[in-house]
Amino acid sequence: MYIYADNAATTKMSRAAIEKMTPYLAECYGNPSALYSLGQRAKDALEESRETVARLIGAEPREIVFTSGGSESDNQAIRSAAEAGAKKGKRHIVSDAIEHHAVLHTLKRLEREGFEVTLVPVTPEGIVEPDVVRAAIREDTCLVTVMTANNEIGTIQPVKEIGKICRARGVLFHTDAVQAVGHIPLSVGELGVDLLSASAHKFHGPKGVGFLYAKRGTPLANLIEGGAQERGRRAGTENVAGIVAMAAALEEAVAGIERNAKRLIPLRDRLIAGLSKIPHGALNGDPVRRLPSNVNFCFEGIEGESLLLLLDDRGIAASSGSACTSGSLDPSHVLLAIGRPHGVAHGSLRLSLGEDATEEQIDYMIEATSDVVSYLRGFSPVWHDLADRKAEFVL
Amino acid sequence: MALYSEKVMDHFRNPRNVGVIEDADGVGEVGNAKCGDIMKIYLKIENGIVEDVKFETFGCASAVASSSMATELIKGKPVSEALKLTNQAVAEALDGLPAYKMHCSVLAEEAIKNALEDYYKKHPEAKRD
Ligand SMILES: Cc1ncc(COP(=O)(O)O)c(C=O)c1O
Numbered sequence: 268m269y270i271y272a273d274n275a276a277t278t279k280m281s282r283a284a285i286e287k288m289t290p291y292l293a294e295c296y297g298n299p300s301a302l303y304s305l306g307q308r309a310k311d312a313l314e315e316s317r318e319t320v321a322r323l324i325g326a327e328p329r330e331i332v333f334t335s336g337g338s339e340s341d342n343q344a345i346r347s348a349a350e351a352g353a354k355k356g357k358r359h360i361v362s363d364a365i366e367h368h369a370v371l372h373t374l375k376r377l378e379r380e381g382f383e384v385t386l387v388p389v390t391p392e393g394i395v396e397p398d399v400v401r402a403a404i405r406e407d408t409c410l411v412t413v414m415t416a417n418n419e420i421g422t423i424q425p426v427k428e429i430g431k432i433c434r435a436r437g438v439l440f441h442t443d444a445v446q447a448v449g450h451i452p453l454s455v456g457e458l459g460v461d462l463l464s465a466s467a468h469k470f471h472g473p474k475g476v477g478f479l480y481a482k483r484g485t486p487l488a489n490l491i492e493g494g495a496q497e498r499g500r501r502a503g504t505e506n507v508a509g510i511v512a513m514a515a516a517l518e519e520a521v522a523g524i525e526r527n528a529k530r531l532i533p534l535r536d537r538l539i540a541g542l543s544k545i546p547h548g549a550l551n552g553d554p555v556r557r558l559p560s561n562v563n564f565c566f567e568g569i570e571g572e573s574l575l576l577l578l579d580d581r582g583i584a585a586s587s588g589s590a591c592t593s594g595s596l597d598p599s600h601v602l603l604a605i606g607r608p609h610g611v612a613h614g615s616l617r618l619s620l621g622e623d624a625t626e627e628q629i630d631y632m633i634e635a636t637s638d639v640v641s642y643l644r645g646f647s648p649v650w651h652d653l654a655d656r657k658a659e660f661v662l
Numbered sequence: 663m664a665l666y667s668e669k670v671m672d673h674f675r676n677p678r679n680v681g682v683i684e685d686a687d688g689v690g691e692v693g694n695a696k697c698g699d700i701m702k703i704y705l706k707i708e709n710g711i712v713e714d715v716k717f718e719t720f721g722c723a724s725a726v727a728s729s730s731m732a733t734e735l736i737k738g739k740p741v742s743e744a745l746k747l748t749n750q751a752v753a754e755a756l757d758g759l760p761a762y763k764m765h766c767s768v769l770a771e772e773a774i775k776n777a778l779e780d781y782y783k784k785h786p787e788a789k790r791d
C-alpha cells in the first residue's frame with residue numbers, strides 16, 4: 268500500500284489541469300505581451316484564467332494578481348499594506364503566533380525596518396480569538412494579517428469576524444488562505460478581506476504559481492520591478508501554462524468542496540478516533556473547526572523524524588513538526604504556541620488526506636502509527652522515565 | 663540523493679545493542695528533550711574490557727544510527743580505546759552524515775564518554791591509562 272498523506276505540503280496535479288496546460292507549453296507558447304496572434308492567444312488564456320479565479324472566490328478579475336505562489340503573495344500583501352501605512356505614519360501590524368513563515372519572516376523584516384508587530388496568542392485549540400485581535404488594534408495599526416486555515420494543525424480561523432472588526436476600525440486586513448482556497452467554501456466579500464493569498468499547488472495545480480487578491484482600491488507595492496505585466500503590479504513574463512492550470516485546478520476543486528467534505532470529514536474523524544487510542548497522545552488543534560483533510564497528533568516519548576521514516580518504510584508519506592525535520596533546533600512554532608512543551612512538540616505527526624483517501628487506508632495508517640509509536644517508545648529513554656514515573660506525563 | 667546513507671538507514675532500521683543493562687557498571691545520558699535528541703548508554707565492564715553495551719535513544723534517525731554505531735565501535739574493546747572514540751569515527755563508520763546532523767554523532771561520543779566517566783566514578787579502583 269502507498270498512501271500519500273502530505274497534501275498540506277503539496278498535492279498531485281489534477282489530470283484536467285495537466286491537459287489544460289500542455290497546449291500552452293507546446294503550441295501556444297507566445298509571450299502574452301506580444302502583438303501577433305500567438306501572443307494574443309496566450310493573453311486571452313491569461314485573462315480567461317483571471318476571470319475564472321476571480322469568479323471562484325467572488326472577486327473582480329482586476330482584483331487578481333498572478334504571482335509565483337503563496338510566499339510571494341504573502342510578502343506582497345504585507346509589504347504593500349506596510350508601505351501604505353507608513354505613508355500615513357501608521358507603523359503597527361497585528362498578526363498571530365501560528366502564521367506561516369512566509370508571513371512571520373516578512374513581519375520580522377518589517378520590524379527591522381522600524382515597524383512594530385504584535386503577535387497575538389492563540390487558544391490551546393489553536394484559534395485566533397476576534398476579541399484578542401480587537402484589543403491589539405491601535406490607532407497606528409495599518410494591517411491585521413490572520414490566516415484562514417493553519418497549515419500544521421488545520422484550524423479554521425474566524426476570519427469573517429476579524430474582517431468585521433478591521434472594517435469597523437478602518438484597518439487593512441490580509442488573510443493567508445493558502446490552505447483554505449479550494450478546500451472550504453470561501454468568498455472574499457463574505458470574509459471582508461482586503462488582501463488574500465493563495466497557492467495553486469495546494470489545490471492540485473502546479474507548483475510555483477499562485478495569486479494575490481487585492482480589493483479594488485487597495486494600494487499594492489511592487490516586489491518585482493520590471494515590465495508592465497499584471498498592470499504594473501508584478502513584473503515578469505507571465506507563467507501562462509501554470510496560470511491556466513491553476514484556474515482549471517481551482518474550478519475542479521471548488522466544484523468538489525461540498526462532496527469532498529462530506530467524504531473526508533468522517534474519514535478524518537475515524538483517523539482521529541483511531542489515533543486517540545494510542546496512550547499518551549493528543550490531537551493538536553480544534554476537533555471541529557478544522558480542515559476536512561487535516562489530522563495532527565503529538566505522541567509523548569518519541570521523536571517525529573524517526574516516526575516519519577518508519578512510516579515511509581510502510582508506504583505512508585506524512586510530515587512532522589519536529590526540529591529534526593525542519594533543520595533547526597526548535598520544533599514547530601505552531602505546536603509551541605498551542606502550549607505543547609518542547610519535548611512533546613518533537614513527537615508530532617501530521618497526516619493530511621487526499622480527496623481519494625479510503626477507509627482501508629485510514630485503518631492502515633492507524634495500525635502502522637500505533638505499531639511504530641510503540642516500537643520507538645520501546646527504546647526511548649524519555650518514555651522509559653515516564654513509564655517508571657521518574658517524569659510526569661503531559662498528555 | 664537520499665537523505666541518509668544506506669549504512670545510516672540500516673542502523674536506524676535495525677539498531678544494534680538496543681536496551682538496558684540493569685546492573686550496569688557505568689551509565690551515561692546526554693541531550694535533552696528541548697533539542698530533540700537524548701541518548702542513554704549502559705556499560706558492562708570486566709577486566710578493563712567493554713564486555714557489553716546497550717543504548718536507549720529518543721531522537722531522529724541519525725541519532726538512533728549514531729548510538730547504534732557507537733556501541734558497535736566500542737563493544738569488546740578496552741576501556742582505554744573506547745575513551746578515544748570520536749564523533750568523526752562514528753560518522754565515518756556510517757558513511758557520513760548530513761552536515762546539520764553531525765551533532766547527533768557528537769552526542770553519541772559524549773554519551774559514551776559520560777558512561778565511562780560514570781564507570782570510573784563508581785569504580786575508583788579502576789586505573790586510567
Ligand atoms: C499557510 C501557508 N502559507 C504559505 C505557504 C507558501 O506557499 P508556497 O509554497 O506556494 O510559496 C504555504 C505552503 O507551504 C502555506 O501552507
Ligand SMILES: [Zn+2]
Binds near residue numbers: 698722723724725
Ligand atoms: Zn537529531
